[in-house]
Amino acid sequence: MQTDWTPVALSHDIPVASAAPGRIGDTALAIWRSASGRIAAWSDRCPHRGMRLSHGYVRGERLSCIYHGWSYGEDGGCKRIPAHPDLTPPESIRVPVFACREASGVVWVAEGQPAGAPPDLAGFRGLRSLHIAAATGAIAEVFGGDGPVLRVKLGPVAVIALVQAFGDETMLHLMAPESCDLATLDALSDAAEALRRNIEAEATA
Amino acid sequence: MILYDYILSPSCYRVRLMAALLGAEMTSRPVDFHPGREHLSPEMLALNPAGTIPVLTDGSLTLRDSTAMLSYLAAGHDPEWLGEDTPAMRATVAQWLAFSQRLTSSAGAARAHDMLHGPGDIDVLRRAATLALRELEAAISAQRRRGMIFLAGPRPTIADIACFPHVALAPDGGLPLDPYPSIRLWMREIRALDGFIEMPGIHRLHELKPEPGPMPDIRQTRTTRDPKQNA
Amino acid sequence: MSVGAMKDQWYPVGLISGVTEEGRDSLLLGEPIRIFLDGGTPAVTGEGERPLPVELRYGHVWTCPGTPTRPLFDIPEADQLGRRLVDVGVCRVRCSPLRAVENFLDIAHFPFVHTDILGSEPHTEVTRYEVGIREDVDEVWATKVQFFQPQAAKSAEGGITTDYMYRVCAPTCSVLYKTSPPMPGEWDVIALFVQPLTETLCDVWPWMALYDDDASMTDLIHFQQLIFVQDRSVLENQLPALLPLDPGMEIPTRADLTSVAYRRWLKRNGFTYGAQLVAA
Structure with a gap:
């Protein structure tokens, strides 16, 4: 399945009032959720000194940089510079904001103006995100598919593999059927680990 | 209880953190691990022939393994x-x-x-x-x-x-x-x-604190370089 | 990347007390060097065992990979009686040597990176201070810098406003002067000597000359190591890794005037090893 959207994280890995690193293409992302639950994906770089915003902290509806505490609101605009508490930061200080949606427990990000909504993966839920030290091509080869959304079998279970290019490597976001019991989920997690070992062994062979 | 301690050592930090979470009292005795290599001094080797830190002493007890120190602190303060x-x-x-x-x-x-x-x-x-x-x-x-x-x-x-x-x-x-x-x-x-403490390289969770309002007036606490005021 | 004018500057390459007969291999501006004892005296060689000039000052071995254009900078406080000289040791950082110096010149990060030690919320304001390039010595100086410090010394109850002065005396070396809690009216000296290994890797050698008769030497070393390692995780996560000298790349405010002057001074002198001149 093809889509303008890139899967960057599983929703349950980014709880309220937290930030996490991610990436789209070659751009590092700060993916964060406000206290009220709003998800956002920004360029992972504070315009002040280039510090990664994913190392920052969330207070209420703002993300702040860990370096100097500059805080940014919903629109990516700088709202407060602690070194100058009385200053209203100029409009021009702004973090690039990416289109970001949540659907079926997945955080999707797009560059530019994406056409349409992210894929509907009804009936599945996020299991785990795994980093694989091999290019996406190696994963596609194993699964025999193409594109970021693959419906594949992992052992006896039909799962969805969301394949995200992560530099030269890959992030695999694994979705399991909602009906799976705990033992099946554990088995899927183990199977994913085994799959990763195989892919990496192939890639370095 | 004395912890032979180094601020940059993750193994020493294990023990400091555990003590802080338990509210256990402990005296830190800094060891000049780097650049002084004090952990290999005769005094420290007498305490721990392996030459590693931390070392924890409590009366006649000497512990040389940081996970053993965690057990000791927990058993003594909160076995949960x-x-x-x-x-x-x-x-x-x-x-x-x-x-x-x-x-x-x-x-x-x-x-x-x-x-x-x-x-x-x-x-x-x-x-x-x-x-x-x-x-x-x-x-x-x-x-x-x-x-x-x-x-x-x-x-x-x-x-x-x-x-x-x-x-x-x-x-x-x-x-x-x-x-x-x-x-x-x-x-x-x-x-x-509750009671968590940091070490260098691990930042405070600033999100646990509210965003401050306007600056408080700190002029009262301002000291000029006048010895009387600084005392 | 051409090493340019930075080739003719002085750099720290180790503690005098740490040099051994068998020696140690290192890098300077991307070139291999070797530091060793030659007949009991520290010596440094470059590629092809080419001997490099050596100075032994401020607890460290200094060398210059090119032809020194001027003598090693002077820190007169190093010779003042009553000061304790503290060799802090090394800390390696994956960052531009210039970013390491710029961070040292910055005070606005104290409440967030050195929380409850050098600064704390809500005392985050940076008041106006003075910055200039002293043409006679070609150094960047910032004076009348003040910042609220929650715990200035072990004995200090509550916070005080601390005075600072900053001095950039070489492209990768800076000295800060700070109100000395036990000796009001005097300044403690804290220096950051940075050895540029490559454009994005450096060995940082902090050094201090303090008025403090109470603290143990180990306490003094550990305090400075604590502060610097708190900075390290920031330094390793700045994008781009090189210090941008293009004014459009990062946004300074009034609190960053020292950094603005430092960047200008680097550019003017052609000190661009570890810098990014044009936005990538």
Whole structure:
């Protein structure tokens, strides 16, 4: 399945009032959720000194940089510079904001103006995100598919593999059927680990 | 109780953190590990022939292993932290304590290499550390599927405190934690514990504090360089 | 990347007390060097065992990979009686040597990176201070810098406003002067000597000359190591890794005037090893 959207994280890995690193293409992302639950994906770089915003902290509806505490609101605009508490930061200080949606427990990000909504993966839920030290091509080869959304079998279970290019490597976001019991989920997690070992062994062979 | 301590040592930090979480009183005796190599001084070798720190003394007792120190502190102040509810929990704690030594010899050695000119083959160290971090990530994700986050059960134990420092400081050794969402959430829970203290390289959770309002007037506390005011 | 004018500057390459007969291999501006004892005296060689000039000052071995254009900078306080000289040791950082110096010149990060030690919320304001390039010595100086410090010394109850002065005396070396709590009216000296290994890797050698008769030497060393390692995780996570000298790349405010002057001074002198001249 093809889509303008890139899967960057599983929703349950980014709880309220937290930030996490991610990436789209070659751009590092700060993916964060406000206290009220709003998800956002920004360029992972504070315009002040280039510090990664994913190392920052969330207070209420703002993300702040860990370096100097500059805080940014919903629109990516700088709202407060602690070194100058009385200053209203100029409009021009702004973090690039990416289109970001949540659907079926997945955080999707797009560059530019994406056409349409992210894929509907009804009936599945996020299991785990795994980093694989091999290019996406190696994963596609194993699964025999193409594109970021693959419906594949992992052992006896039909799962969805969301394949995200992560530099030269890959992030695999694994979705399991909602009906799976705990033992099946554990088995899927183990199977994913085994799959990763195989892919990496192939890639370095 | 005296802890022979080094501010940059993750193993010493294990003990400081445990003591802080338990509210245990402990005197820190700084050891000039770097650049002074005081841990190899005759006085320190008499205390610990292995030449490692931390060392914890309490009366006639001398402990030379940081995970043993965690057990000692927990048993003395709040045995809940030992995680001895069931045979399985007890064994799980023991397993993570042993695992934490793998972290010391991989991620810890990578950090010492990258930061303090420590010895070792950095690629070998990072590969071993990556295996350990992946195991930890898988285990925490399994706990999360059960509505838990800590390593050995529903509450934090000495197992979590033993593993936390070397994991949180792994980026110091060129091991980014970006690929480990469950580890990130687990660290966040530990950092949010009552009584948590930091060490250099592990930042405060600033989100626990509200965004400040307008600046308070600090002119009253302003001192000029006048000795009378500074006294 | 051409090493340019930075080739003719002085750099720290180790503690005098740490040099051994068997020696140690290192890098300077991307070139291999070796530091060793030659007949009991520290010596440094470059590629092809080419001997490099050596100065032994401020607890460290200094060398210059090119032809020194001027003598090693002077820190007169190093010779003042009553000061304790502290060799802090090394800390390696994956960052531009210029970023390491710029961070040292910055005070606005104290409440967030050195929380409850050098700064704390809500005392985050940076008041106006003075910055200039002293043409006679060609150094960047910032004076009348003040910042609220929650715990200025072990004995200090509550916070005080601390005075600072900053001095950039070489492209990768800076000295800060700070109100001395036990000796009001005097300044403690804290220096950051940075050895540029490559453009994105450096060995940082902090050094201090303090008025403090109470603290143990180990306490003094550990305090400075604590502060610097708190900075390290920031330094390793700035994008881009090189210090941007293109004014459009990062946004300074009034609190960053020292950094603005430092960047200008680097550009003017052609000190661009570790810098990014044009936005990538």
